[in-house]
Amino acid sequence: MTLLSVETLSRSFGGIQAVRDVSFTLAEGETVGVIGPNGAGKTTLFNLLSGHERPDSGRVAFAGREITGWAPERLIGQGLARTFQHGRVFANLSVLDNVLIGASARLRYARPNWSLLGPLGELLRALLQPPAVRAEEAALQAEAQTLLHRFGERLAPRANHPAHSLSYANRRRVEIARALAARPRLLLLDEPAAGMNESETLELQHLLLDLKTQGQTMLLIEHKLDLVMQLCDRVIVMDDGAVIAAGTAAEVRRDPAVIRAYLGDSAAAKGEFTQVPEVTL
Numbered sequence: 001m002t003l004l005s006v007e008t009l010s011r012s013f014g015g016i017q018a019v020r021d022v023s024f025t026l027a028e029g030e031t032v033g034v035i036g037p038n039g040a041g042k043t044t045l046f047n048l049l050s051g052h053e054r055p056d057s058g059r060v061a062f063a064g065r066e067i068t069g070w071a072p073e074r075l076i077g078q079g080l081a082r083t084f085q086h087g088r089v090f091a092n093l094s095v096l097d098n099v100l101i102g103a104s105a106r107l108r109y110a111r112p113n114w115s116l117l118g119p120l121g122e123l124l125r126a127l128l129q130p131p132a133v134r135a136e137e138a139a140l141q142a143e144a145q146t147l148l149h150r151f152g153e154r155l156a157p158r159a160n161h162p163a164h165s166l167s168y169a170n171r172r173r174v175e176i177a178r179a180l181a182a183r184p185r186l187l188l189l190d191e192p193a194a195g196m197n198e199s200e201t202l203e204l205q206h207l208l209l210d211l212k213t214q215g216q217t218m219l220l221i222e223h224k225l226d227l228v229m230q231l232c233d234r235v236i237v238m239d240d241g242a243v244i245a246a247g248t249a250a251e252v253r254r255d256p257a258v259i260r261a262y263l264g265d266s267a268a269a270k271g272e273f274t275q276v277p278e279v280t281l
């Protein structure tokens with residue numbers, strides 16, 4: 001079943017066409033990589049999908065509904081969660097509270113009658129339904145703890161530490177845990193392995209492979225080709241705002257248009273295909 005359908009999506013900033021006529025679909029359960037040189041438009045594409053930017057034209061459908069231009073919070077409620085290229089955590093909150101925020105983003109939209117009243121609704125709910133609220137709180141805490149344990153000994157022992165005290169790699173892990181707490185039908189990961197060393201990247205790869213095995217649909221921007229090769233069913237290659245190739249990782253890295261985008265015309269003319277695997281895409 002098609003989960004995400006993107007049709008001729010475009011966005012420009014002044015004279016720069018960051019995303020031009022991008023179309024693709026993503027089936028439920030698929031893991032697809034988005035690669036491309038710096039400035040290719042990958043993050044802008046994610047911003048358009050997650051509601052952080054509005055497209056100039058084109059449309060996005062998610063789980064059969066048109067979601068073009070929806071706000072990020074509404075999209076999280078529908079099951080579309082993301083992480084950011086430079087990692088965004090609430091620095092002064094604990095690791096656990098950061099993850100709980102991900103779960104509450106989901107619940108706000110699962111309780112439309114109360115959320116219509118905004119913060120007042122939450123307060124009324126807390127006052128009027130103490131046992132139900134307590135039970136829900138306990139369930140959320142337990143779920144958040146389980147999520148932390150997915151990251152081995154990295155996060156669970158630090159559950160009560162403020163996020164600002166964590167290493168960069170751990171902050172990135174918290175961000176992934178927070179996105180997972182929303183129980184997304186689609187998880188968008190923007191360079192999840194950026195800033196991680198080789199063994200940390202491998203550890204992340206195992207986690208993402210586990211998620212994939214459990215049926216999690218993922219779209220990820222990643223420069224580390226090894227990770228993309230191990231994880232992704234398909235790869236979409238962008239350059240200068242447009243999709244220039246799509247296929248399996250093995251297919252796209254032999255594609256002359258891809259080699260030209262990364263290595264320039266002379267390499268493409270010489271057909272230096274063998275160089276591509278050594279290049280960190």
Ligand SMILES: Nc1ncnc2c1ncn2[C@@H]1O[C@H](COP(=O)(O)OP(=O)(O)OP(=O)(O)O)[C@@H](O)[C@H]1O
Nearest residue numbers: 013016017018036037038039040041042043044045
């Ligand atoms: N808010 C913005 N205002 C102006 N220009 C922008 C904005 N966001 C992106 N751009 C421009 O759009 C183009 C695509 O940028 P984008 O960040 O989407 O590329 P990218 O493929 O994610 O690059 P990288 O791999 O370096 O993260 C770039 O030329 C960038 O400078």
